[in-house]
Amino acid sequence: AQTVTQSQPEMSVQEAETVTLSCTYDTSESDYYLFWYKQPPSRQMILVIRQEAYKQQNATENRFSVNFQKAAKSFSLKISDSQLGDAAMYFCAYRRTRSNDMRFGAGTRLTVKP
Amino acid sequence: GAVVSQHPSWVICKSGTSVKIECRSLDFQATTMFWYRQFPKQSLMLMATSNEGSKATYEQGVEKDKFLINHASLTLSTLTVTSAHPEDSSFYICSGRGRGQYEQYFGPGTRLTVT
Numbered sequence: 147a148q149t150v151t152q153s154q155p156e157m158s159v160q161e162a163e164t165v166t167l168s169c170t171y172d173t174s175e176s177d178y179y180l181f182w183y184k185q186p187p188s189r190q191m192i193l194v195i196r197q198e199a200y201k202q203q204n205a206t207e208n209r210f211s212v213n214f215q216k217a218a219k220s221f222s223l224k225i226s227d228s229q230l231g232d233a234a235m236y237f238c239a240y241r242r243t244r245s246n247d248m249r250f251g252a253g254t255r256l257t258v259k260p
Numbered sequence: 261g262a263v264v265s266q267h268p269s270w271v272i273c274k275s276g277t278s279v280k281i282e283c284r285s286l287d288f289q290a291t292t293m294f295w296y297r298q299f300p301k302q303s304l305m306l307m308a309t310s311n312e313g314s315k316a317t318y319e320q321g322v323e324k325d326k327f328l329i330n331h332a333s334l335t336l337s338t339l340t341v342t343s344a345h346p347e348d349s350s351f352y353i354c355s356g357r358g359r360g361q362y363e364q365y366f367g368p369g370t371r372l373t374v375t
Contacts, residue, residue: 179362183366188368189298189351189353189368189369190366190368190369191304191353191355191366192366193363196362196363198362237303237304241362243362246292246294246309246357247306247309248294248306248364249306250303250304251303252302252303253302253303
């Protein structure tokens with residue numbers, strides 16, 4: 147079974163600083179996708195960034211980037227120049243390619259201090 | 261990104277009654293729909309997956325006779341909680357994915373309170 151572990155229930159960062167959220171996963175598959183989703187107080191799930199396992203290059207989306215370590219099964223999210231609007235729950239997720247089954251981690255609550 | 265809507269956003273019902281939640285993909289055809297349940301301060305737990313025109317596949321431990329899922333069209337899926345009990349109170353989120361897409365688009369969720 148595939149599991150996703152987020153070991154940081156809560157994190158905080160000063161506005162304009164950088165923060166890294168951790169995620170590890172367990173799988174025997176070689177072909178899969180990894181995602182980071184943001185869930186603000188509105189509860190609407192928003193895709194932040196995705197990574198295809200076959201790609202060695204780390205995905206980036208503006209201030210958001212990942213450090214994908216396939217051998218270590220690690221997929222951390224780095225938020226640069228943190229903004230107040232970044233405050234939310236962040237969920238790491240895994241999905242095997244050609245599968246409907248997306249598995250979520252327990253989430254990390256990020257607080258941004260002004 | 262694509263838009264998924266849910267209706268209602270919040271519903272209160274009495275114990276023993278049934279409530280239906282609608283999930284619509286507004287600007288894409290969702291060949292696969294997912295229903296999740298989220299308890300306060302917890303992660304999303306997949307309840308069931310449905311492909312348009314087919315019966316839903318339920319996760320282990322989810323009662324299919326209690327949580328009826330219908331995916332009759334490429335833009336509409338419904339979740340009916342039958343004979344609701346207070347322990348069914350939760351936040352229900354639907355998600356849709358189009359054919360060949362790797363991204364799932366999430367609805368805004370429905371808060372169900374059973375009194």
